[in-house]
Amino acid sequence: MNRTIGFLAPWLVTAAALAAAPVVFRSDFALTTLSLIGINVIFALSFNILLGQTGLLSFGHAVYYGLGGFVAIQALNAAEGANFDLPLPVFVLVGGLGGLVFGYLFGLVVSQRGGLVFSMITLGIGELVSSSSFILRSFFGGEGGIATDRTKAAAFFGHKFGPQIEIYYLTAACCFLVIMAVYALTRTPLGRIWNAAREDPERVEFLGYRPETLRLYACSFAALFAGVAGGLSAINFEIMNAQQLGAQESALVLLMAYVGGTGHFLGPILGAAVITYLEVRLSDVTDIWQLYFGVLFIGVVMLAPGGITGWIAMHVEAWRRGEIARLAPSYALVAPAIVVTAVGAVLLIELTHRLFARTMGESALLQLGPFTLDTASVAPWVIGGVLGFGGGLVVRWAWPRVQEAWSAAAPTTKRGAA
């Protein structure tokens, strides 16, 4: 009985949270962001089948997302043209099938090699498809893309999916099903052997598994779920264009999965939520938000390869052993210093950005929240420099203390190796 509750509880909580989210966050902005997060959660989870589960880093995962979306939108338009009454959720499945077919086809080539070469081949396939999209115009619609009208589809139990709230619930339902499916996949023998292939490919080969076949299956499953995300995206935006299968989108999904943490099932989910929210918010605040994403990514790779979930798991572990108190003093020292450094660095970066934008004929005034700063005056530069470099020095001084505290709290586990 207790085991059943323990097994069911997380799923019931997830379902309840998904159902309650639009009741808590009521605004239109929140609703569109939540829908976007749902789509990206599916996309990031599909990516992590490759990176986290099988140890394959793909630089072209958006290909399946985009192709799935294009297949779905073309099917939707074709069905409307032929007066073929199908409800909207069917086209999400069509997108998934599209992703699966292309995932298998390209997988035949991509799965030939593992390791770093796999990454380079996925990059090549990604470029192949995104360049082709400007040649095959009737399928990809050229620069403008392909548009559709989702409300023309047949009603699904009385719902026409016109308002965003209905799209949100469709996304949430798909998201919940995909989370369950991907989780179930990790529990199957296939999922386990993927893990084994990640840890020691040679040994798995000696056990009698063909690594090419394992990689092909991983590519196909990942492409299937990426296609579902693409289909949802096509329905959500009612337009697909070539950008959605390009390198930027592939980089974004990598960022989401990695920042969240590829070593934990919840990592991509958390990462998708955080990065999507940051993307929506930051692009309003500053026009160099992509630089911050790049710096964030480098920082995570260098300092916390386990991502957010890896970092949390490390502390939960310390807390379980009752050692968390030992960490507190050093954290109290280093955390404010990190915040001050970050504030100083952001100030300097924004000032530099303004300074160079001014030479290109833009305003010299920097608007940071309620403050207006003039790049021509010295004071903001001095403040930024003092905060950034002073904070950096304090961090340098305090960091060994954090490491000492960690080696006292967890003598065997290395910091960051989560």
Place this chain on the structure above:
Amino acid sequence: MSQLIAFSLLNGILFGMLLFMMASGLTLIFSMMGVLNFAHASFYMLGAYFGYEISRRMGFWPGVVIAPLLVGGVGAIVERYGLRRVHGYGHVSELLFTFGLAFAIEQLVEMFWGKTPVDYSVPRSLNFVAFRMFGTNYPAYRMFILLTATAMFVFLVAILQRTRVGLIIRAALTHPQMVAMLGHNVPRVFMAVFGVGCALAGLSGAIAGPALVTQPSMAEELGPILFVVIIIGGMGSLAGAFVASLLVGIIQTFAVAINVSLSEVFGPAAPPLLSDLWTVTVAQLAPIIPYALLVVVLVFRPTGLMGTRES
């Protein structure tokens, strides 16, 4: 027709040699350190922008000399304070680090020099006609690129094959532990190789910048082709990288020059479902040809033309 062949061949070899200048650094870094440097094309872009900035203040020639040195310095710093720290987490983390770096460099270049192309132009001393062939002029600057790239190639081969430094590098490629046992500072050799590889990329950027367009997207456009080259050649094989560079360079240049579509060969009536492909000229297909070549090579020879090991 012979005009087309002659010029395409010349331009193709030129483009191929430029590719090889970068692919050689990339291959050396890969086979020595196991690091696939995603940011290699970004160092090429930095070379072009540094060259532009220096040429604006001091003239073209100081730019061609100083820019690669600066880029090499940046590369060495990246290796020392970035890559070396990530090394312990494995090769995928190293690749991810350079991926993030490529992203950040592109954003920084956009921040400092703007999103539009900068005016990095051919110097006056090289702005003349080298020769006339079939009634068409061939610019001297292109010959300069070709000569520089060839000189670098000879120089590289000479260092690797004839000098003691080259001996240590070749030994560290295959037996890094043994080289360390013999008392050589392998991390420093790594840093030097990474720096020199980046400097080579920087040099190709500094000389290619005026001939091509110096803009923030130049790294993103070239990077994937570079990886295609080293995979087709076979990972870790310098000779393979050379052959593949020329192959990709020549095929792509020829494709750009051929303005034939299927409709011209088989008549304007397109069979059903192929209407898009029917009017596409070979020149329009040029951007996807390297990738199509990659797929073909992988299907028939998964280790690449001259590659031996599975990595």
